[in-house]
Amino acid sequence: MSRKIHLADSKGRDAEVFFISKTEKPKVKLVTSKGDEVKNVRVLKGASQNSFEGMMKALGSAKAIEQAMISSDPEIDLQLTGRFIKSTSRVYIDQDLKPVSSISKKEVVYSPDGSVKEERIPKELMANILSEIPLKSGKIFPKKELYNKLIFAKKYQLHHINGLTFDFLYEIAKDLQEQDALMMLGAGAKGNEPLVFQDGGKSYRCFLEGRVKENSYVLIMHLSNLELKSIS
Numbered sequence: 001m002s003r004k005i006h007l008a009d010s011k012g013r014d015a016e017v018f019f020i021s022k023t024e025k026p027k028v029k030l031v032t033s034k035g036d037e038v039k040n041v042r043v044l045k046g047a048s049q050n051s052f053e054g055m056m057k058a059l060g061s062a063k064a065i066e067q068a069m070i071s072s073d074p075e076i077d078l079q080l081t082g083r084f085i086k087s088t089s090r091v092y093i094d095q096d097l098k099p100v101s102s103i104s105k106k107e108v109v110y111s112p113d114g115s116v117k118e119e120r121i122p123k124e125l126m127a128n129i130l131s132e133i134p135l136k137s138g139k140i141f142p143k144k145e146l147y148n149k150l151i152f153a154k155k156y157q158l159h160h161i162n163g164l165t166f167d168f169l170y171e172i173a174k175d176l177q178e179q180d181a182l183m184m185l186g187a188g189a190k191g192n193e194p195l196v197f198q199d200g201g202k203s204y205r206c207f208l209e210g211r212v213k214e215n216s217y218v219l220i221m222h223l224s225n226l227e228l229k230s231i232s
Contacts, residue, residue: 002018002019002159003018003019004017004018004130005017005018005130006135008134008135008136009171010137010175013168015164015168016161016165017160017161018161019156019159020156021154021155042088044080044082046076046080046081047080048093049077049097050077051075053097055068055074057096106121107119124199124200125196125200127197127199128187129187133187133188135187136186136187138186138191139184140181141183142181143180143209146207148228149227149228150226152223153224153225153226156223158220158221169217169219172208173210174210175210176209176210176211183208184206186206194225195223203225204225205224206221206223206224207222
């Protein structure tokens with residue numbers, strides 16, 4: 001499904017264009033011995049009392065769980081395990097594995113060595129990709145400088161809406177190809193804020209990659225929220 005994004009180029013021109021996630025279909029299919037195509041389904045693994053935490057509360061120790069699994073298979077509920085699941089809803093539980101109706105969230109920030117740096121109340125971020133202020137072109141990075149510095153979590157492809165936006169996006173893609181570089185996109189008045197694609201969603205640093213061939217172009221937004229850092 002296509003969505004819109006408000007984008008400005010290095011010349012200060014702006015336009016609303018589409019972006020879409022491209023999912024590549026698998027080239028290899030799984031089939032049965034008769035040649036029938038198979039598909040993935042969701043099945044129920046078990047109830048809370050069948051989990052390791054549930055068995056620990058009931059039996060008291062890992063050794064007791066080990067003996068129980070040898071003699072009676074307490075990790076399996078013969079009435080529930082293996083049933084097909086059509087839809088699910090997220091439920092939060094407490095230490096006693098009971099559902100709770102009220103929770104408080106906290107965000108944990110880790111240092112490069114894995115230690116906890118800070119615990120804080122997470123901010124409720126609002127979407128900023130289609131605001132009155134367009135996403136601005138930022139710093140240019142040679143491709144070879146970013147491959148071992150960032151982890152790209154998602155990518156989206158930009159699409160034009162009409163002839164004018166085709167020329168707009170084509171020029172951006174051509175400029176990036178000639179520089180063999182990625183361009184950072186930023187939100188906000190100064191263009192230095194990360195992108196938030198939906199209310200309450202995560203924030204991402206966005207890097208735009210462009211390629212052209214004859215009268216066609218490809219513009220891809222690479223999104224990152226993880227940076228590789230040395231521990232020392």
